[in-house]
Amino acid sequence: MSNYDIKDMSQAEGGRRRIEWAEREMPVLRSIRERFEKERPLAGVRMSACLHVTAETGNLARTLQAGGADLVLVASNPLSTQDDVAASLITHYEIPVYAIKGEDNATYYRHLAAALEHKPQITMDDGADLVSTLHKDHRELLPQILGGTEETTTGVIRLRAMAADKALSFPVVAVNDAMTKHFFDNRYGTGQSTIDGIVRATNVLLAGKVFVVVGYGWCGRGLANRARGMGANVIVTEVDPMKALEAVMDGFRVMPIIEAAKIGDFFCSVTGDINVIDEEHFAVMKDGAIVSNSGHFNVEINIPALEKMSVSKKLVRPFVDQYELKDGRQIHILGEGRLINLASAEGHPASVMDMSFANQALSAEYMVKNHAKLEKRVYSVPEEIDREIARLKLLSMGVTIDTLTDEQVKYLNSWQEGT
Template identity: 80%
Template sequence: MTEYDIKDLSLAEGGRRRIDWAEREMPVLRQIKERFTKEKPFKGIRMSACLHVTTETANLMATLQAGGADVVITASNPLSTQDDVAAALVNQYEIPVFAIKGESNATYYKHLTAALDHKPHITMDDGADLVSVIHKDRRELLDGIIGSTEETTTGVIRLKAMSADGALEFPVIAVNDALTKHLFDNRYGTGQSTIDGIFRATNVLIAGKTFVVAGYGWCARGLAMRAAGMGANVIVTEIDPMKALEAVMDGYRVMPMIEAAPIGDFFVTLTGDINVIDKHHFEVMKDGAIVANSGHFNVEINIPSLAEMAVGDPTLVRPFVEQYDLPDGRRIHILGEGRLINLAAAEGHPASVMDMSFANQALSAEYMVKNAKTMEAKVYSVPEDIDNEIARLKLEAMGVGIDILTAEQIKYLNSWEEGT
């Protein structure tokens, strides 16, 4: 194998050890890999993945490869790549990788192109970038594509918009919408890993501080819960009245961002939308405010507007902490260039929750191969039986048992004759 673009192949041994460590916490994916090794459901199938290149993702790639897939991977975020993992995938698994931590925007898109030069039958996305590039610039690939899987909320939103416009030309399974994905990965994974990223970048005490969480979807719920658990005074900002009401009932203060901006010490966006924190918010933030994103793209924070307000260029005061000095003497700190702080400054979600997310990826790809002839060009939910099987396997691996309905109970639940 000669086609790959990574930082340093000599990092491979350290990467392999960390991949093995993560695998211990991924029993569901391990069981799927054992079956795939025997059945080879992806024999003859080429796959291109655009995912965060982490130890957990490496175990997914190994699982797909064990199932017979010819796999290539590129990063879904310029700052999320773990260079030792990229090296291990190339050196130990002979999987082509196009990803370097800190790569430029131009290199990022060059790597997307390299992954698509693989002429995939199936793509795996975290943000719909591969699907988007195929539809815009690489339409010659459409005839050979069976479909795609999508890992994250932002990508599902983009894909559903494409489907509604009639622009989507092959089926996509919304892995993000599986219960075993968003209830656990988004809530517990994002909650813990975002706090981890903030700690590593700043080493600032959270207890007693005012912590502003933008949004109250599953990722934001998890972060709000963890920040409160660390002793922070949590404020939630929302545009959805139902989610805002839920946040109030969960015990948080809820207000518009413009009201939260002058009193927050920490700000984290988790919405998937643009300019959630904008110029008029920066204008009233207190000196020393720390601003981060844990949603998806770095557009949630309007960093260009902050740069225009600032005096001179930002100063890198710590790794992943850029200080913007304002004319009135206030300092505002942006973490990880506004990219996912849990991956930019930390290691992303714990392997235990990614076990379920990537089990969904693997089984959804298998489902797509088996049902390719009947699937239409639209966004599908993960089949309920796959979701339930992953939950069952996870409980089994944790040594947790649950009750089983008796025949009498099943009959009662399915009847209408018996009443009070």
């Protein structure tokens, strides 16, 4: 194959072992792949996927390929690529991949262009960079697009903004909205993998430290609970009164971020918004504060403002930049402000990505079958897909549940009987 751009093809064998290890924890996706191999629901469909190139994504790519898709895969984040997986997908599965861990912005957008040169009929995004680039710079390709899918909260927010502006030119399924995605991937996956990334990057003990979680959505809920489980004293900051109230009821301290900034040892943003950790917060942080992000884009921490406040910057550990301020205080930024769970760790565990990527595969199949009757807007994953994934996951875990009797079904669908 000549249509690829990766770091080192010699790493392919290690990548295959990593993909096979992840597959052991992805039984739902494996069962979908077995059906796809027989039915070929994506036969001949050109797909361009802009996702984190990890072992788990490798198994999704294999599933789409098994369904007959003509697939190109590019990275959705410059620091999240597992280079050995990229090499294996090319060598062992003949899937074109454009992804290099640590690639600069120019390379990142060149890879996005390669995905669009494939002239996709279905887009698969994690953050909506592929869709936004398509709409801004390659509008000539829009008439052939059947639809797309979107993996993450940030991307869904962007796509809904496009739809509200009537700028979205094809239907997109918001995979992130599936209950089998955000209940599990965002809460358990982000919670565990973010702590993993912070600990790998710093090797600093969390127990007894003050850990500030900025944002209490599903990712923030998971992160706060995992930090508490490691013995940290957790503070939550929020702008939504309902989420703030929930955090209080869950047993966390809640306060404005300007107050939390004065006492926090660790900070992690999970909001999907810009500059939630800003200049005024850096100005009052402790010496040695550790600041990270687990939201999709590296905009949640205002690093340009920190650079202006600093007299020096140096890399003190892999993925740890130390900024020294004029008064001598030092603030540490992890992973260049990018997704720390993928920058210094390996992302979500395979068992939760099993459900997320099952949603991706089945949503792609749904889009191919139903695109002609869908409007140019963002759709939730159909409930029957969500329930089927939950059923398959329980089956793979050896868990059985009850079913309603005919009498119970009749009662639930009637109104005559009362007290």
